[in-house]
Amino acid sequence: MATTITPKRKNFKELVPFFDQVSHTNFHKDLMKTVIQNLALKNNMLGLEIGSGTGCLSFQICQSHKIIMHCTDSLQEMLTQGEISYPHHQIVRSRLDMDTMMPPVRENFDFAVGSLVFHLFGNKQKSLKFLHSILRPSAQILFLTQSQLLNREMAEKWVQTMQLSDIEKELVLGMTNSGLQNGLLSNSEISSLFENSGFTQIKITPVGFENSLILIHALRSPA
Numbered sequence: 001m002a003t004t005i006t007p008k009r010k011n012f013k014e015l016v017p018f019f020d021q022v023s024h025t026n027f028h029k030d031l032m033k034t035v036i037q038n039l040a041l042k043n044n045m046l047g048l049e050i051g052s053g054t055g056c057l058s059f060q061i062c063q064s065h066k067i068i069m070h071c072t073d074s075l076q077e078m079l080t081q082g083e084i085s086y087p088h089h090q091i092v093r094s095r096l097d098m099d100t101m102m103p104p105v106r107e108n109f110d111f112a113v114g115s116l117v118f119h120l121f122g123n124k125q126k127s128l129k130f131l132h133s134i135l136r137p138s139a140q141i142l143f144l145t146q147s148q149l150l151n152r153e154m155a156e157k158w159v160q161t162m163q164l165s166d167i168e169k170e171l172v173l174g175m176t177n178s179g180l181q182n183g184l185l186s187n188s189e190i191s192s193l194f195e196n197s198g199f200t201q202i203k204i205t206p207v208g209f210e211n212s213l214i215l216i217h218a219l220r221s222p223a
Contacts, residue, residue, distance in 0.1 A: 023056040045110040051117030054082035118145040128197035
């Protein structure tokens, strides 16, 4: 039986089997498709995935495009499992710094993407400014994250209405547990945060069950 995400845990290594299992569900794959469909991807790009887990999003990107993905996560165990579950010659894996949630790289990326990880940035301004520094001018940045609508009541409604499986239920309920630890920002707060970090053309799009999730899309400033 897979370890669940909903109890509060200090040792996130225990959750590696859960995230690996949930990444293979059609429910999770559809979420990743939503992310990919909102990225303007072209062959020969260099992409960065922040908080990649096992790297299922990077894997889906590499399956359809000739793109090198730099896949980063704070847990080496998650990256190791990713090499087993999602091996691909276009994926490079490295650890994030636990304090900054940023990768130890200084490449010039064409885009950066993160799924259900934005709420974990302790100092979002600092993290976004770092991302700005390693993106090429006019590069894309895209996050799928929880909206302020996704509380426990909304999550329960999502589970019941969509008749989610047990593991899918754990993921949806877990979004509320982890997301509310650091607080969820309003759309205006998010826009200001990205603008102050040097990003332009900021677009916030509601997605998911009753707009319980949002896509944050922006471009790095040209200069």
